[in-house]
Amino acid sequence: MKKAIILFSGGLDSTTCLAIAKSQGFSPIALSFSYGQKHSAELHAAKIIAKKMAIPHTILDLPVGQLGGSALTDDKMTVADYNGSDEIPTTYVPARNTIFLSFALGLAEVSNATDIFIGVSAVDYSGYPDCRPAFIQAFEQVANLATKIGVEKNCFKIHAPLSHLSKQQTIELGIRLGVDYSLTVSCYRANAAGEACGKCDSCVLRKKGFSDAALDDPTHYT
Amino acid sequence: MKKAIILFSGGLDSTTCLAIAKSQGFSPIALSFSYGQKHSAELHAAKIIAKKMAIPHTILDLPVGQLGGSALTDDKMTVADYNGSDEIPTTYVPARNTIFLSFALGLAEVSNATDIFIGVSAVDYSGYPDCRPAFIQAFEQVANLATKIGVEKNCFKIHAPLSHLSKQQTIELGIRLGVDYSLTVSCYRANAAGEACGKCDSCVLRKKGFSDAALDDPTHYT
Numbered sequence: 001m002k003k004a005i006i007l008f009s010g011g012l013d014s015t016t017c018l019a020i021a022k023s024q025g026f027s028p029i030a031l032s033f034s035y036g037q038k039h040s041a042e043l044h045a046a047k048i049i050a051k052k053m054a055i056p057h058t059i060l061d062l063p064v065g066q067l068g069g070s071a072l073t074d075d076k077m078t079v080a081d082y083n084g085s086d087e088i089p090t091t092y093v094p095a096r097n098t099i100f101l102s103f104a105l106g107l108a109e110v111s112n113a114t115d116i117f118i119g120v121s122a123v124d125y126s127g128y129p130d131c132r133p134a135f136i137q138a139f140e141q142v143a144n145l146a147t148k149i150g151v152e153k154n155c156f157k158i159h160a161p162l163s164h165l166s167k168q169q170t171i172e173l174g175i176r177l178g179v180d181y182s183l184t185v186s187c188y189r190a191n192a193a194g195e196a197c198g199k200c201d202s203c204v205l206r207k208k209g210f211s212d213a214a215l216d217d218p219t220h221y222t
Numbered sequence: 223m224k225k226a227i228i229l230f231s232g233g234l235d236s237t238t239c240l241a242i243a244k245s246q247g248f249s250p251i252a253l254s255f256s257y258g259q260k261h262s263a264e265l266h267a268a269k270i271i272a273k274k275m276a277i278p279h280t281i282l283d284l285p286v287g288q289l290g291g292s293a294l295t296d297d298k299m300t301v302a303d304y305n306g307s308d309e310i311p312t313t314y315v316p317a318r319n320t321i322f323l324s325f326a327l328g329l330a331e332v333s334n335a336t337d338i339f340i341g342v343s344a345v346d347y348s349g350y351p352d353c354r355p356a357f358i359q360a361f362e363q364v365a366n367l368a369t370k371i372g373v374e375k376n377c378f379k380i381h382a383p384l385s386h387l388s389k390q391q392t393i394e395l396g397i398r399l400g401v402d403y404s405l406t407v408s409c410y411r412a413n414a415a416g417e418a419c420g421k422c423d424s425c426v427l428r429k430k431g432f433s434d435a436a437l438d439d440p441t442h443y444t
Contacts, residue, residue, distance in 0.1 A: 060285045060288065061283075061285055062284070062285070063282045063283055063284070064328065066282065067325075067328045067329055067332050068332055069328075069331065069332035088370055092370065094327070094328040094331035094332050094369065094370075095324055095325070095327040095328035095331060095368060095369065096328075097368065098324040098327055098328075098364060098365075098368045099321070099324040099325060099328060101324075102317055102320040102321040102323075102324040103285075103289075103317070103321060105316070105317040105320055106286065106289045106291075106316040106317035106318075106320075106321060107289055109291065109316035109317060110289050110290050110291035110316050129367065129368055129369060129370060129372070129373045130367075130368040130369075132367070134367050135364065135367040135368050138360065138363045138364045138367050138368075139364055141360045141363070142320060142357065142360045142361055142364055143320075145351065145352075145354070145356050145357040145360050146317060146319065146320045146351055146352040146357050146360075147316065147317065147351060147352075148310055148314065148316075148351060150351070151351045
């Protein structure tokens with residue numbers, strides 16, 4: 001079986017990605033980061049899900065929070081309620097997906113994997129620039145120019161299977177693949193028990209997804 | 223003055239880059255990484271040089287060594303003597319420059335900088351794929367697609383001013399700019415005092431540079 005690295009936060013999207021990679025015949029290696037996120041309950045969820053799915057799971061400590069500049073990592077900044085604005089919200093973390101994909105690339109190379117999955121979507125998302133297809137394509141090119149095997153075979157593939165799916169479609173796909181969304185944590189303000197606020201961007205998008213899919217929302221709210 | 227992030231190892235190339243950025247009118251911010259490199263004496267050199275040049279200096283801890291796969295970080299692998307081979311040597315660190323540039327991008331974004339300097343050369347180098355101009359260009363594209371300001375203004379520039387210079391030319395340029403190469407550490411097997419082995423790839427290229435430039439080599443050898 002072909003190995004694949006899955007960027008795995010423990011949230012709804014990346015857990016769906018994990019299930020998609022498995023359904024496509026890959027042998028997934030989950031990769032999570034402790035990067036100074038305030039909502040570190042997602043890491044606890046990630047561990048439980050990986051264990052339940054019997055998937056190897058690596059967690060790396062990254063000093064992303066030290067750089068500052070994001071409400072997700074900076075204690076002096078507050079995560080706002082969802083407000084429907086078109087502007088990039090303060091929860092944007094500078095260079096986060098570039099940093100995460102870089103480490104996935106390193107892990108892929110030492111694992112003899114050339115496939116990386118990332119659960120970004122450009123439909124129901126927070127407007128972060130590093131979630132758009134053009135960014136993913138550009139990083140794929142970097143991967144093929146940066147690495148021994150990429151240079152030899154131009155074989156690196158960055159999979160973003162949720163890219164053109166709404167949250168409703170993502171959830172419907174995950175349900176078909178057997179994902180247990182009650183285990184996942186998406187909330188930017190999740191408490192230590194993994195309970196969600198229901199009001200941040202991430203919660204509102206997720207809640208709408210279950211509602212649009214006419215499914216019971218299994219999220220644990222505070 | 224326009225700020226620029228300089229990837230700064232404390233070696234010959236990145237110290238020259240620092241001097242070039244200054245000479246071009248940038249206000250440099252030096253960025254170094256403690257990434258599990260065995261030759262951590264370079265970090266000590268980096269601190270001394272940054273202090274002497276009165277340049278702000280950030281050092282971040284990265285779990286690159288945890289990924290393994292390189293003689294520079296893995297205790298079970300040995301750094302070989304220079305052998306003139308065309309193959310990518312075992313000192314290659316998977317995805318290293320991609321990871322380093324990603325963090326430089328994050329620091330640039332929070333510092334309101336859009337210029338990043340990296341001291342790679344595709345002339346006298348160890349054959350690492352992530353030192354070639356095509357890689358640098360691809361990463362520049364990623365930078366402009368991944369970030370708030372990149373998307374708005376397409377303004378990120380990855381400077382690789384040594385790209386087409388031989389080691390001799392780099393040294394001659396650095397000398398003109400006042401670089402004190404006796405402070406720099408390039409050796410892959412440098413001891414705790416920063417003394418060089420004289421035999422690894424990095425030492426042999428550096429030594430040849432001084433010799434070709436008909437300059438006394440100020441390196442401290444064991």
